Structure formats: C-alpha cells, structure tokens
Amino acid sequence: MTIATALLIGVVVVLTLFFALRVLLSRRVRGGRKEGSAPSEDLQPDEAILSGDRRTFLKVVGIGGLSVLPAVALPAVFNSEAGVASTESPATGPGGRIRQWTMIIDLRSCDGCQSQDSPPKCTTACIEGHLAPEPMEWIQVFEEELEGGGTRFLPTPCMQCQNPPCVNVCPVGATFSTPEGAVLIDQERCIGCRICMAACPYDRRFFNWSDPPIPPEALLADYSPDHQIPATKGTVMKCDMCPDMARAGTLPYCSQACPNGAIYYGDLEEDIATNGREIVSVSRFLTTNNAEVLKEHLGTKPRVFYIPGHGEAVGRDPFTEGREPTEWPWVQRVEGSQTWSR
Amino acid sequence: MAVGAASGRVPDVESLREYERRLEETTLRPVLVTSSWYWVLVGVLLAVIGVGVYAWTTQLDNGLVVTGMRDRVAWGLYISVFVFFVGISHAGTLISAILRVTKAQWRTPITRIAEFITVVALVCGASLIVVDMGRPDRLLNVIIHGRWQSPILWDVLAITTYLTASVIYLGIPMVPDVAYFRDRMASMGHRTRAAFYRFFAIGWEGLPGQVKALSRAVGVLAIIIIPIAVSVHTVVSWIFGMTLRVGWNSTIFGLLFVAGAIFSGIATLVIVMALLRRIYHLEEYITKVQFVNLGYLLAAFTLIMMYINLSEYLTTGFKLEEGEEFLFRQLFLGQFAGLYWFYFIGGLAIPGLIILFKRTRTIAGIVTAAVLVDVAMFAERYFIVISAQRVPLLPYEPFDYMPTWVEWSIFAAAIAFFILLIAVFVKIFPIMAVWEMVEERKLLGRDGESAAPAPDAVRGRS
Known part of the structure; x- marks a missing residue:
C-alpha cells in the first residue's frame, strides 16, 4: 500500500544526506581557501587535483551512504504482493x-x-x-x-x-x-x-x-x-x-x-x-x-x-x-x- | 619556535615531527612484526570458532531442538548475546563521536580502537540473529516480505545503518594513516600491500583541501552517528518492549538498554585498550589519563544504571500487577537471584567503589572494574531476556531454561570471533589515529602563539 511512499522517503532521505554532505564539504573547502588558514604555504596550485580528490572522497562517502538505501527501500519494492499471505476467499453469510x-x-x-x-x-x-x-x-x-x-x-x-x-x-x-x-x-x-x-x-x-x-x-x-x-x-x-x-x-x-x-x-x-x-x-x-x-x-x-x-x-x-x-x-x-x- | 615558554610540555615544530615519526613507527610495528604468540592466539581462536561452527551445523541438521529453548522460553542465550554485542558496539560511538563533539582531547589515542570494537561487535551481534533463526534459509524474506510495523524490521534497518555508518566512520578518519602505510609499503617494495592500502587511502596526499574536506566529513559523521547509535539500542530494547509480557512491557526499556550499552561499551574499550597497550607498548600514548577518564565515565554510568533499575523495579513492584510478584521472586530471591545480585553488587556497586577511591583508582583497578562490568552486563542481558519468559502466562508450571552445549559453543565462538577480528584488524590497519594525535599536539602548540606549522607536517609524501 505504501510502496511509493516508502520508496520516495528512502530516496529523499539518502539524497538529502548526500547533497547536504556535499554542499557542506565544498563550502568548507572554498571558505578555507578564502580565509587562507595556512598562509605560510603556497596557495593550493592545482584546482584539478584538488577537486579530483574531493570527488573521489565524496564518491566513497556517497556510495557508503547509498548502501543504506537497499535496506530502506527493498521491502517496499518487493512488497507488491502485500504483507498478507494468501488464503481462500472469505466465507459469506x-x-x-x-x-x-x-x-x-x-x-x-x-x-x-x-x-x-x-x-x-x-x-x-x-x-x-x-x-x-x-x-x-x-x-x-x-x-x-x-x-x-x-x-x-x-x-x-x-x-x-x-x-x-x-x-x-x-x-x-x-x-x-x-x-x-x-x-x-x-x-x-x-x-x-x-x-x-x-x-x-x-x-x-x-x-x-x-x-x-x-x-x-x-x-x-x-x-x-x-x-x-x-x-x-x-x-x-x-x-x-x-x-x-x-x-x-x-x-x-x-x-x-x-x-x-x-x-x-x-x-x-x-x-x-x-x-x-x-x-x-x-x-x-x-x-x-x-x-x-x-x-x-x-x-x-x-x-x-x-x-x-x-x-x-x-x-x-x-x-x-x-x-x-x-x-x-x-x-x-x-x-x-x-x-x-x- | 618560542612556544615552550607558555607551558612546559608544548612541543615545537621539530619535536612535533619527531613525535609523529615515533608514533608512525609504533603503529606500523604490529603490521610489520608478528610474534609467534600471535599465531598461537589465532590458532586457539580458530579452534574455538571451529567448535562453534560444528555446533551450528548440528543445529542446522536437527533444528533448534538441540538448544535448551522450548515453547515457553522461546528466546535464550543467542538473543542475550546479540543484545550484549550490540551493546558493546556503543563503545565507538561514545568515544569517537560524543567525546569528539564535546572536544575531550584525551580520547584521540583510543578512538581507533573504539571504532574497531564497534564494527566488530556489530558483525558478531548480527550473525547471532541468523544463528537464532528457525529458518536461516529464509533470511531474505525479511527484505522480500518485510513489514515496517515489526520491531524486527526496525532492528534490521537500525543495525544495517549503524554498521554502514560505523564502517565509514572507521574508514574516513583512517585515510591519512593508511596513506602513510601505503607510502611506507611502496618504499619497502611491498607492491600488493601498497596497492591494498592505496585502495583505502582514496588518493590522499595531505593537500590542504583534502585536510579540510576530511576534518569536515569527520565532524559531520560524528554528529550523524550519535542519533543512529542511540536509535540502535533503543529499537533492540523495543523487540522486548513491544510485547505485553511482564518484565518487558516497560516504557523505560529504551533508556535502560542505551545506558547499559554505553556502560558495557566503555568497559569493553577499557579491557581491549589495556591489552593492546600492553602487547604493543603504547604506554607513551595511552596513559593513565585515558583509564581514569573512562573510569569516571564508568562510575557515572553505574549510578545511571542504578537509577534506571530503581525506577523500573519500584514503579512495577509498588503496584505488583499480575505476574510481577512471580517475576520479582525469581529475580531477587529465586533462580535468577544469583545473577541479579552479582549484577547489582558486582557490576554496579563494586566497580563504582573501585573508581571512587583514589587508592584503587589505578590502571589495574580500573581494568578489574571494567571486567566486572562486562560480565555483569552480560548477566543482566541474560536475566532480562530469560526471566520475563519464565513467568507463566496460563496455569502451568514454569519452564526452566538451561543452555545446551550447542548454545555455549556458539557463544564461545562468537566471543572468539570478536577477538579474532580485532586481532586481524590490528595486523592490517593503524591502531591509533596518528593524524589526529599529531593535529592535537599541533593545537596545543597553536594555543601558545606560534603560527600553524607547515601543512605538510600533517603528512606529505616523505
């Protein structure tokens, strides 16, 4: 009955978490660079390397997070035959x-x-x-x-x-x-x-x-x-x-x-x-x-x-x-x- | 530079590097050097696990009739051990998440160990559920036909989420340390090993952007994992709390189980860290501070546990509804009295007193207290699970449950599996969070007035 709802909630929760983490991380990296908390060093030179690393990193975190998804959504996906096992049609008076x-x-x-x-x-x-x-x-x-x-x-x-x-x-x-x-x-x-x-x-x-x-x-x-x-x-x-x-x-x-x-x-x-x-x-x-x-x-x-x-x-x-x-x-x-x- | 003036033990950059190098050597040593005692231990553990596996095959062949469980007491030792293991898995959350969020700095040398315990205990606990099932071959029915109305599904969701989160939370802060292992292995010419660590290091080079992303991710994870951990043992308690049985039908069960979980988690952490400290000579890093602080936490939790016990048993005992009298008699005077009073006196009162008095508040004393707490918490899980089922619900004689050799063997195998996984872990991954410990040292330095040390002190390629 609530297949769609459960699926939707699962997907939304996971995606929200994923994007929240992503936004947080990227903001942090940008903010960090602006502030330049490490002034004695050269500023990070290679943007490509940096974002590449970050992407790999996020990928790992994200895939980890997504692995929770099956547990959330699978029963709903399979439950098309409803929670109740079949019996004969009920007797009527x-x-x-x-x-x-x-x-x-x-x-x-x-x-x-x-x-x-x-x-x-x-x-x-x-x-x-x-x-x-x-x-x-x-x-x-x-x-x-x-x-x-x-x-x-x-x-x-x-x-x-x-x-x-x-x-x-x-x-x-x-x-x-x-x-x-x-x-x-x-x-x-x-x-x-x-x-x-x-x-x-x-x-x-x-x-x-x-x-x-x-x-x-x-x-x-x-x-x-x-x-x-x-x-x-x-x-x-x-x-x-x-x-x-x-x-x-x-x-x-x-x-x-x-x-x-x-x-x-x-x-x-x-x-x-x-x-x-x-x-x-x-x-x-x-x-x-x-x-x-x-x-x-x-x-x-x-x-x-x-x-x-x-x-x-x-x-x-x-x-x-x-x-x-x-x-x-x-x-x-x-x-x-x-x-x-x- | 001139930071030494502020407080005597603040290191300058040079000694910081020295400290880091020493630390790295210490964490690398278990991976490179393996004594023959280690193989003896592994052999013993494998033997115990072998007996457990044999017991399990017996059970698979004959059914659960080989256990002591019957219709009147349908859950026994397996479920108790499951609850116990999920309980001690809270060690990691407390130490690395709650203490991280509250910025307790003494925790850093033991965070890694705590996270090992979390992951390993969850794996052990979850496998016991499969052992307890009458039809393990139908495990997938939980996914195919799962009903969200059932507390068991809440458990499946909570434990899988907690396991996933704990693995991530173990893996992410470990990235810089693994990257060091990768570099060292590469420089020593171990190509396969280097490749192995390269996988876990996910491209870590110690660049400032990476450092920021990492610390941010760890911060976010530390906060996310706290509600997950609390929810896990809450829903474990709700397997019992959602029934109408005397002794389980209680609103305080979630709280009792979460408090008990953190309590036994701390105790397990104290024991494991004392052993690793002794075996791998971590005395410089894991000092009395860690033991004493964890001891204080343990003492605080003895009081919390006593309070919850009082609250539970006074509110039910005062009114003495149907069946409560039977429960109370067997718990306080009858066949569970030994376990109960051992739990209350040996597991709550005595450990609290050991830590209270300065003379006994030594490392040995605190470890003794921790052992008592762990054994007592196991006893508590056992009598909570069994005693409520022993209360007759219709006019019949109570059934006396006694675990059989099959159950004891599988119980022993689960403990052995727990130790084995930790032993294997120690040989593969860094047992201390070198990166964080160095950061901490650096912060101490920065509190003086010097500028931050060069970022490559965090870890560049050497």
Whole structure:
C-alpha cells in the first residue's frame, strides 16, 4: 500500500544526506581557501587535483551512504504482493456479509473429560485432525485453581485476537488476520524468529523445534495456512480456528469431539453458533451467561469467549478432596513417539 | 619556535615531527612484526570458532531442538548475546563521536580502537540473529516480505545503518594513516600491500583541501552517528518492549538498554585498550589519563544504571500487577537471584567503589572494574531476556531454561570471533589515529602563539 511512499522517503532521505554532505564539504573547502588558514604555504596550485580528490572522497562517502538505501527501500519494492499471505476467499453469510468466526467455550459443561476417563477429547481430536506434531497441544486444557478452593478446567485454543500482538510484531507478515477474524500462520513464509511467541500473552504458539514427524496422509494434503498440514521444521504453529472446515459446513475438530457439547462455534455477523446439538444466538448466549474473555485488560480483543463455570452442568464436583492434579497420559510418553498414530 | 615558554610540555615544530615519526613507527610495528604468540592466539581462536561452527551445523541438521529453548522460553542465550554485542558496539560511538563533539582531547589515542570494537561487535551481534533463526534459509524474506510495523524490521534497518555508518566512520578518519602505510609499503617494495592500502587511502596526499574536506566529513559523521547509535539500542530494547509480557512491557526499556550499552561499551574499550597497550607498548600514548577518564565515565554510568533499575523495579513492584510478584521472586530471591545480585553488587556497586577511591583508582583497578562490568552486563542481558519468559502466562508450571552445549559453543565462538577480528584488524590497519594525535599536539602548540606549522607536517609524501 505504501510502496511509493516508502520508496520516495528512502530516496529523499539518502539524497538529502548526500547533497547536504556535499554542499557542506565544498563550502568548507572554498571558505578555507578564502580565509587562507595556512598562509605560510603556497596557495593550493592545482584546482584539478584538488577537486579530483574531493570527488573521489565524496564518491566513497556517497556510495557508503547509498548502501543504506537497499535496506530502506527493498521491502517496499518487493512488497507488491502485500504483507498478507494468501488464503481462500472469505466465507459469506446472508446478504453477502463476511462471516466473523467465533468460539464460545461453556466451562459449565467442561469437566476436562474426567468423566470420560480420558485425556481431553478436544485436544486429542485437534491433534489427530491437524496431524499436529508432538508435543503441541493447540487446544490445551489446564486445570486452574478457583478462588474459593477447588479447580476448574480451562480449554485454551488460540484466542484469535482482533488486536493480535503476534500479528503486530511479525517481521514478514507470515502471521496475519483474515477477513473472517481468524489469525493464521503461513509456514511457507515464517522465518522462525519466534517474536510472535514472545509477544503472545496467552502462550498459544508452538514451534517446530526439530523436523516434525509427517504421517503419510499429511503428504497428500495441499498446504494451506487454513490447516497447516504438513508441518515444517523451524516454523511456528497454533490453533487456526479451522476456517476451512467452517467454510465446508462442519464444526472444528475440538467442537465435534467434545462429549459434553461445551465448545460452540459460529458467526458473529449472523449472530448464530452451535455445538452440534443446539443452536444459540451468540449475543443472547454471551450476555445472559456473563461471558468473559481471558486477560481482558490487555486489550487484545479475543474472539474466543468463556462462559464461567467449573463443570457443574455435567455433574462435576470442583472439590475433590485429596485428588492429585490431573496429568495427561502423554506427559510421560517416551520421546519420539507420535501423538497422531492411532 | 618560542612556544615552550607558555607551558612546559608544548612541543615545537621539530619535536612535533619527531613525535609523529615515533608514533608512525609504533603503529606500523604490529603490521610489520608478528610474534609467534600471535599465531598461537589465532590458532586457539580458530579452534574455538571451529567448535562453534560444528555446533551450528548440528543445529542446522536437527533444528533448534538441540538448544535448551522450548515453547515457553522461546528466546535464550543467542538473543542475550546479540543484545550484549550490540551493546558493546556503543563503545565507538561514545568515544569517537560524543567525546569528539564535546572536544575531550584525551580520547584521540583510543578512538581507533573504539571504532574497531564497534564494527566488530556489530558483525558478531548480527550473525547471532541468523544463528537464532528457525529458518536461516529464509533470511531474505525479511527484505522480500518485510513489514515496517515489526520491531524486527526496525532492528534490521537500525543495525544495517549503524554498521554502514560505523564502517565509514572507521574508514574516513583512517585515510591519512593508511596513506602513510601505503607510502611506507611502496618504499619497502611491498607492491600488493601498497596497492591494498592505496585502495583505502582514496588518493590522499595531505593537500590542504583534502585536510579540510576530511576534518569536515569527520565532524559531520560524528554528529550523524550519535542519533543512529542511540536509535540502535533503543529499537533492540523495543523487540522486548513491544510485547505485553511482564518484565518487558516497560516504557523505560529504551533508556535502560542505551545506558547499559554505553556502560558495557566503555568497559569493553577499557579491557581491549589495556591489552593492546600492553602487547604493543603504547604506554607513551595511552596513559593513565585515558583509564581514569573512562573510569569516571564508568562510575557515572553505574549510578545511571542504578537509577534506571530503581525506577523500573519500584514503579512495577509498588503496584505488583499480575505476574510481577512471580517475576520479582525469581529475580531477587529465586533462580535468577544469583545473577541479579552479582549484577547489582558486582557490576554496579563494586566497580563504582573501585573508581571512587583514589587508592584503587589505578590502571589495574580500573581494568578489574571494567571486567566486572562486562560480565555483569552480560548477566543482566541474560536475566532480562530469560526471566520475563519464565513467568507463566496460563496455569502451568514454569519452564526452566538451561543452555545446551550447542548454545555455549556458539557463544564461545562468537566471543572468539570478536577477538579474532580485532586481532586481524590490528595486523592490517593503524591502531591509533596518528593524524589526529599529531593535529592535537599541533593545537596545543597553536594555543601558545606560534603560527600553524607547515601543512605538510600533517603528512606529505616523505
């Protein structure tokens, strides 16, 4: 967008510096000769030699100065394809309005799959659906202490911030906001600097520290930031809110897999969301149930909302005396094993 | 002529020539004579660099998994060392630019050394960024897809500009000295070497017009480079300051980093100049004056650093927002307490006291203080980078980062590369600004009443 401006500013700054130096230098030489600060010597005889030297000298200084130019102007020159990596064209709802995907997690219905006697189904389904490399858990479930004692379970996908700190700091536009409101990562552009991980206040980003295991079926996938398959070494990954699945008319893996229907997914624009069993009006559902977002004070404006609760709707007792904190099976899994194998 | 009367140590023209000749011989000696110890040093350094290169190839093969970094602490030793190196690169700017602009004359014998440090430290720092990248093969994406909104791009711009400016600022004032080398090499029959120096001397003949152009250019560069240098470490701090993390989310970070940069820059300069002085017998030119004055600057900066620390930790600690308590506990009492208190006591308080007392304000004392400051500033960079990332942002156990042998090897290689580049530099280029030192002497003479010495005293062909 600002190609021309950036170029112009770069050129103007460098040229100004160059000519300023030039004028200063030439004035100095002339002034110096007029004043004749070295009267005991013969006045400089050979004008040609003098100006020749000066020219060489200036050339060196000038070329040095100009070498800054590429750094100033190059991104602007190359940036013709804009800062954002390509995705599918956005999904539209009634009246041609662009869908604004949202996720609502009803903590009243989340018992961390304790009643299922299994690791959280949302996490495992997400890992298998996205073929996410070990040990990433894009939607990770934490057991959190409550103010009055006892605990609750907190599934944490990427918050899909509308003021995303990660997008703001990315040097190459590899992570970007889509018109549908999701924050995606283009692993074909990511340089692995990890400043987005430093910037994310929810710690919802994961890095391919080594060559990720690629299951055979992943090789058949057509890579897109919408599903991030196959994974690439040295790049960042995270929950992508499954925009490709939503466009195709299905719910994300996590929502589909939740045995208690705690994860609603929908469209803010059409004001509708579903957990696969019931359909709710997003605005009424959020307001009447006192929905919250995580770390609201940071101003990141997440698209993932939480209905406060501790699993009471599915009969979970937050106070279980003497219970050890939950540890998911794969924490002890041997190194090198693959989460996606089933 | 009759200038000696004004003050005892003002030289006349003849002793000025003598002084210049001696100075030139001194600067030429490292280039002509190389002891076997030098080759031993180079060999050791190359070995250390070799280990680092091997470690890096391991990392390229296996990915960053060979480091101690993981998702919770995604930046480690590499970034700390990068910050440290960019910090010590401020040595050159302070000594040659700020002190030049303020006309502090004792600085001239050490300007060249300071500028070496600047250029070399920037090269080392910038290479560590590439080492830290997950995809160094995509380095050019920064240029192809660069977004000016990102602090990383600010860094790329600031550091490339600073490097360019520093190279120019190193090269331009060196022109007359290189021209002398060129003439000497030609007269000794070293044709290739003479040609090499001819390139860097860009046609210098010591003509009055050239002298004026040169001093003007140096004056302009000295002023231009100050804001560039300040901006460099400011935007380095903004890599951290632009995040919402407890411990980084601070408005004072730019100031803290720039002050720390100049602080560690002075310390590094003191160490390097003490070594070169010892090795190449520069005692006549680099005297106690330089050490004491740099020591005073160092002492002043210990107070500035303490003030900024107080300002940062009191304003956040007083309010104790979410996560701050965790940060404070690990910083002052927990796993970073050793580093922090070493930094505060060993790196700020003790060096300040060493310089405060006249008995310890000796060259040895000041060098000791400088070593303490450098180590402490490295510790500071390390705990600033790591401790903030260790604060859990969601209900999970904090992750303990520990660098692996790969990171330590690359760290050692970076230091070795720094020393090696300086060692190579010393063997090629004049280590002191002969031209400026002679000018300075001449000015001392002119302060008396004599007319300016003949311009060819600056340097004509002999």
